[in-house]
Amino acid sequence: MKINEKIFATKIMLSDTIPLYTYLVKGKDFSVLIDSGISSMFQDIVGMVEESHSTNVRILFNTHPHADHIGSNKNLKTKYDLLVAAPIGSERWIEDMEYHYEQFCLPFPEILPHSDDTKQEILGLMDGGSKVDLSVSEGLTITLDPKTQLTTFTFPGHMLYEIGFIEHSTNTLILGDAITVYEAGFFPGHLSPRQYRATLKKLADLNREHHFTQVLTAHFEPTDAEGLNYLLHKIHYLIDEIDWTIHQILVDAGEPLSLEPIWKSVCDRMGRIYEFRGLAMVHAHLKEAVQDGRILQAGDLYMVN
Ligand SMILES: [Fe+2]
Ligand SMILES: [Fe+2]
Structure with a gap:
């Protein structure tokens, strides 16, 4: 689906209430993908590339290395011969599926031990490990054409390594899970409440500065500056409540x-x-x-x- 003149999206529902979006930002010189969803979304993402009439998909950015954001990396890399770019620190989660499982699912194996079912469920969301070609930090500018530029920002908290983007010509903020789902039957989790609070403040500051026309996230419907402030408030409350x-x-x-x-x-x-x-x-x-x-x-x- 088309979000605006530069940005396209694919969407599936992970549950009755939780969507999963991935995005494409189109430039005249080249285009980039932001997140690769779960492995079953590969054909949907190919469909999004076709809908956008992008001829040169050069980079796939992973906002962070959770399974629902890197799931089609391998197939997309093969199909488009693109570079995989991910936040510094996240590389091994994306390249080494055994490491991914241990880091994600076994934080305290003496409390929650290994389970074959859990391992299959999580690893089954991804099409395999893929090499990270670019390790990304804050302040990278990607020029898709003279009028279309993306800037990277770091938004740690949910994970210790997460990035997001501003597309300047459409004044759009694009995030992965920097805003986590706050009403669900499970905790999506955050690995540093302190860093997460700093990320929320950073997002509020950016929103005051830019007053974003559109705000795109992985697990909420597209919203705007007002909607972002509402989400920030909800996450602050969740962290306090815990x-x-x-x-x-x-x-x-x-x-x-x-x-x-x-x-x-x-x-x-x-x-x-x-x-x-x-x-x-x-x-x-x-x-x-x-x-x-x-x-x-x-x-x-x-x-x-
Ligand atoms: Fe996540
Ligand atoms: Fe997610």
């Missing part, structure tokens, strides 16, 4: 608790399933709360003052 919930769990327990009961209790109280993404996220909240002196840690146990 901190408050952890604190209350420790107060209610009246004794020190380890990671596992804290994580399960956060899931129960906030109505989410027990899953590796939420486990890594709760650990990140605990780690930063200990660093900030809000929670005390003794060995494997956490407590409040």
Whole structure:
């Protein structure tokens, strides 16, 4: 589908309420893809390239190395002979599927051990590992033609390495999961609440500066500057709510608790399933709360003052 004169999209539904978008930015000299979805989206993405009448698809950017953003890398690389570009630090997640599984699904194997079903489910979303040709940081300018320029920004928090883009001629902000789904049966997770809050502030600052005409994300319908502010507010609340919930769990327990009961209790109280993404996220909240002196840690146990 066409978003505006420069940008095209493909969309599938991951569930009743959660879409997954990938994008193409078209220039006269060459075009770029932003994210490759899951492996089953390959033909849809080829269809998007055809709809856009792009003749030279030169780069595929992965906003971050989660399975639903890199799933068709290998097939797209083969079909278009393009370069794969991804944020610095994310390379091995994209190139080495065993490493991807271990890093993503086994953050604490003593709590959530290996499962063949989970491994097949996650690795099945991707068409295999592919080499990362360009490691991207903030401030890269990609000139698709003299009037069409993309600039890269780093937006860590959800993962420790994530990038997004501004397409200047249409004043469009393009993100992957820098804004995560906040109402779902699972936690999409964030690996650093502190970095995530800084990313939200950065997005709010950019939005004030540019007042974006369109804001495109992987898992929300296309929106605008107002819509972005609403999403930022929702994510701020989610991060705060997780901190408050952890604190209350420790107060209610009246004794020190380890990671596992804290994580399960956060899931129960906030109505989410027990899953590796939420486990890594709760650990990140605990780690930063200990660093900030809000929670005390003794060995494997956490407590409040
Ligand atoms: Fe993600
Ligand atoms: Fe995602």
